[in-house]
Amino acid sequence: MTKIKMTTPIVEMDGDEMTRILWKMIKDNLLEPFIELNTEYYDLGLEHRNETDDQVTVDSANATKKYKVAVKCATITPNGARMKEYHLKEMWKSPNGTIRAILDGTVFRTPIVVKGIEPCVRNWKKPITIARHAYGDVYKGSELKIPNAGKVELVYTAKDGSETRELVHEFEGSGIVQGMHNVDQSIESFARSCFNYALDLKQDLWFATKDTISKKYDHTFKDIFQDIFDAEYQEKFKEAGITYFYTLIDDAVARVMKSEGGYIW
Known part of the structure; x- marks a missing residue:
C-alpha cells in the first residue's frame, strides 16, 4: 500500500x-501505516518545559504560527503538589494559555454525537459548538491576596503621565482581588x-454576555461584534x-435548553 505523503x-x-502513551499508539497504529508523517516535534512534557524555562512552549506556538496547524497532547499545569513531585524551578503557567496568547486563538468545542448515547437534554439532536475567546482574561489575570484593611484601585497611566483611577473595593479585612485585561485587536x-466559522459550517451564531452588569468589559465585546457584523458579514x-x-x-x-442544537454559541 502506498503511503500518503x-x-x-x-x-x-x-x-x-x-x-x-496514547499519542504514540495513535501514531503507530492509525497514522504511520498509512501516512509518511512530516512533523516538527516539541516535547511539552512538564520535565522538558522545566528544563527549558518553558521556552519550548513558546517555540511550539511560534512554529504553529509558521505552519498553521498543530496537534497538541494534554499537558499538566502545575500546582503546589506538582512543584514538589517534579522538582520544578517555578509553578509554570498553563501551556494552553501561553500558546493561545501567542496565536491570538479562538477555541471551538464541538461535542461528538454518538448513536446510542443520548444527550442529557433530550431535545438536543445536533451538536452545539461553544466558541471561547482564548486571549487575556483569567489566563493573563493578575491576582493579589489582601492581608488586611485597605483600598484597591485600578490605575491607568497614559504615556503623558496622566492617571485615571477606578475604585475596586475598600477592604475592611483580608480578601482577594483579581485584575483582567483584553485588547480590541484580539476581540476583533x-x-x-x-x-467565518459560522459561514464555513452554515450554522447560526449566537453571542451572549452579561453586559447589563459588565457595562464596559462585556459591553465592549458586544459592540465590537455588532460593528464587525454590520460592516463585513451581514450580507x-x-x-x-x-x-x-x-x-x-x-x-x-x-434558549439552549429548549433548542435542538446545531449552532455556534
Whole structure:
C-alpha cells in the first residue's frame, strides 16, 4: 500500500503522562501505516518545559504560527503538589494559555454525537459548538491576596503621565482581588473567527454576555461584534441563510435548553 505523503509539516506537541502513551499508539497504529508523517516535534512534557524555562512552549506556538496547524497532547499545569513531585524551578503557567496568547486563538468545542448515547437534554439532536475567546482574561489575570484593611484601585497611566483611577473595593479585612485585561485587536480577531466559522459550517451564531452588569468589559465585546457584523458579514450571512444575534447570557441559557442544537454559541 502506498503511503500518503505530507508536503507541509505539522507541529507535534507531545504531552504528559498517559497522553504520551496514547499519542504514540495513535501514531503507530492509525497514522504511520498509512501516512509518511512530516512533523516538527516539541516535547511539552512538564520535565522538558522545566528544563527549558518553558521556552519550548513558546517555540511550539511560534512554529504553529509558521505552519498553521498543530496537534497538541494534554499537558499538566502545575500546582503546589506538582512543584514538589517534579522538582520544578517555578509553578509554570498553563501551556494552553501561553500558546493561545501567542496565536491570538479562538477555541471551538464541538461535542461528538454518538448513536446510542443520548444527550442529557433530550431535545438536543445536533451538536452545539461553544466558541471561547482564548486571549487575556483569567489566563493573563493578575491576582493579589489582601492581608488586611485597605483600598484597591485600578490605575491607568497614559504615556503623558496622566492617571485615571477606578475604585475596586475598600477592604475592611483580608480578601482577594483579581485584575483582567483584553485588547480590541484580539476581540476583533475573535469576532471574525466566529463569523467565518459560522459561514464555513452554515450554522447560526449566537453571542451572549452579561453586559447589563459588565457595562464596559462585556459591553465592549458586544459592540465590537455588532460593528464587525454590520460592516463585513451581514450580507454574507443573509446569502448563506444563517443568522447572527445577541442576547443576554440568562436568555441564551433558556434558549439552549429548549433548542435542538446545531449552532455556534
